[in-house]
Amino acid sequence: MSDLIEQWRERVRAAVAANAPLELRGGGTKAFYGRKPAGDVLDTRAHCGVVNYEPTELVVTVRAGTPLAELEALLAERKQMLAFEPPHFGEGATIGGCVAAGLSGPRRATAGAVRDFVLGVKILDGRGEVLSFGGQVMKNVAGYDVSRVIAASLGTLGLILDVSLKVLPRPVAETTLRFELNEADAIARLNEWGAQPLPLSGSAWHEGTLTLRLSGAEAAVRAGERRLGGEALPAAVADAFWRSVREQDDGFFASTATGAESVLWRLSLPSSAAPLKLPGSQFIEWGGALRWLRSDAPAASLRERVASLGGHATAFRGGDREADIFQPLPAPLMAIHRRLKTAFDPVGIFNPGRLYHGL
Structure with missing residues (x-):
């Protein structure tokens, strides 16, 4: 165990003893998301670096403080990617924040969400203990899949230390098409096309314009392009558009x-x-x-x-960061959330109230 993790263990135990909350934070690029953070900041960025990368196995294990851009650049060298296309929302985005926020980009509807690619996690819980869940293969869980619960928990269950993620090859071919459609017609077309064997990887509708992305084998993309019609966008324009959708900056x-x-x-x-x-x-x-x-x-x-x-x-x-940010839960579901919180963070020192008031 590294000296840094040992320091964090002691800090967590001290916080428990003092009943003093901690705000778990990486790059802070998603600090706007969820209810207002509380507590002294525990910055995770010093715990960084790739632990293991097996391109032929499509698996990477990385420390939570590692910059998201750094990991994506490493994967791009081997023509691989994080298929859920996570938003950065700033240059400081980290892998830990990516998993804790659980946010996915335009490919999510066809590729899957963050939790679908989390194979294993190592966390520091609210007792100051290091716990490991899952592993580095897809079929590695018997019983409750804790690794997926950590995704989108916004740091309320524990401090993420390491994450193992499944990665995928980048598509060989890609094209983006545009259509002029009203809202109702766009929704109808998207559902019709979604039921067909088309290599869809992204869709966006706004103010009468539907933008559709096709990704995959060259033959499949070209066949889809011929079948659907529409106006094909230049590659540079298409790339800029999908990036702006993912990053919400345009x-x-x-x-x-x-x-x-x-x-x-x-x-x-x-x-x-x-x-x-x-x-x-x-x-x-x-x-x-x-x-x-x-x-x-x-x-x-x-x-x-x-x-x-x-x-x-x-x-x-x-809006009001002290109000209900997420959809209020029925009592039985909230009871499950409370039991999970108690199991991982008995005193409630990690990001209290970030998801729901009193949790």
Whole structure:
């Protein structure tokens, strides 16, 4: 065990003894996400570096403080990638923050979410003990898969030390097509195309324009292009567009970042759900399953409408950070969350309240 981890163990034990909360933080690029952080900062960035990388096995194990950009550059050298296309939201993004936030980019609908690629984790729990879960292969779990629970937990269960991730080859060919469609027609087309053998890897609709990405074998991409039609974008333009969607630094998202609207809502819905018919402007991803809404609508009425369509709503950016950011949970589900929190962090020192009040 390294001296750094031993120092962290002592710090956690001291925090437990003093009942003093700790804010677990890497690069801080996702500090806006979730409820307002509390406690003294425990910076994870010093624990960095690649522990093991087996390109032929499509597995990498990396320390949590490692810059996300550094890992992606290493994978790119071997023509591999993190298939869930994680957003950085800033130059300081780390692997630990990537997993703890559990956020995925445009490929998520077809490739899978962060949790689907987490093979194993090593964490420091709320007792100051180092625990390991999972491993470096897909079929390595008998019983409860703790590695996946750590993904998207926002640091409330433990301090991530190391993560083993499954990686995938980069696609051989890729093309981006554009279509002029209204919201209802775009949702209908996306669901129709999603049921067909097309190499879809990204979709985005905004203000009457649907942008579709195809990735895979050259023959499959070209066949899909001929089948769908639309306007093909130059590669450089397409790459810039998908990067801006992933990083939310242009167009629809940029206007939110500058405060044009008070709240950016992240709405998860069945892909075939009807148009929202809520006030504000909208951006649709993941074949209709992810709908971003910039709106000043009251949270209660907005969540009621989204729930009626079979989904849930998260106040992603802006608004009151002391209020409910994530969809309030039914009592049985909240009880499960509380038991998990107690099992990993009995005194509740790690990022208290970051997910839900009192958790």
